[in-house]
Amino acid sequence: MNFLAPAAFAFAAAIPVVVLFYLLKRKRTVKLVSSTLPVQKFLAKRRPAHRSEAAQEWLLILQIILLILAVLSLSRHFSRPEPSRRSCA
Numbered sequence: 001m002n003f004l005a006p007a008a009f010a011f012a013a014a015i016p017v018v019v020l021f022y023l024l025k026r027k028r029t030v031k032l033v034s035s036t037l038p039v040q041k042f043l044a045k046r047r048p049a050h051r052s053e054a055a056q057e058w059l060l061i062l063q064i065i066l067l068i069l070a071v072l073s074l075s076r077h078f079s080r081p082e083p084s085r086r087s088c089a
Contacts, residue, residue, distance in 0.1 A: 001077060008074035015067055022060045 003009075032040075 002079065004076035004078060006075060008071060008076070011071045011074060012068070015064055018060070018063050018067060022056075
């Protein structure tokens with residue numbers, strides 16, 4: 001495999017940054033205020049459930065795959081055609 005811009009692989013250093021942001025993401029704590037309880041009960045009936053942890057992991061995997069594809073496309077892969085092996089008769 002040959003690459004026209006092998007320096008583009010330096011962008012692969014962004015992959016650990018994405019994982020680090022995922023690990024350091026703050027978990028939100030819900031604080032209940034008595035004046036908002038009726039509104040929250042009403043909205044809970046209408047609102048779908050929050051994203052699960054599995055959905056968050058799929059988003060992380062998708063981000064890493066897209067970053068890898070971006071790095072590979074920036075590196076501009078090329079291949080040389082093999083010479084044909086025809087016999088001259």
